[in-house]
Amino acid sequence: MATAHESVHAYAPHADKAVIDKMASTYRLVLSNRDASLVSASDPAELKTVRENFLKKKLGLTQSDAELDAAIKDVLAQMKDGKANPRLAVYYLLAEKFDKLDVFKS
Secondary structure (H helix, E strand, O other): OOOHHHHHHOOOOOOOHHHHHHHHHHOHHHHOOOOOOEOOOOOHHHHHHHHHHHHHHHOOOOOOHHHHHHHHHHHHHHOOOOOOOEHHHHHHHHHHHOOOHHHHOO
């Protein structure tokens, strides 16, 4: 299994190592479970969880559900390479897309 840095750098080679470390620490529990460490692009409940718990609660975004869902869809399309969608990479790319990486800077 890829390390946190490898999973993010595969999709964002320029990713900030300190941000990845903070995200990995924040989501350590969920990342420890193989199934939960991945985002299923075909599971509506999973996508709702990403929108509600990560985008709205963690990042504090207030855009419409439609806008947030479109952003999730865009990120997952960007990652469409036949591999699993690592949650940490999805979260990093979404935070970057909304210019919210500072949420994970100490």
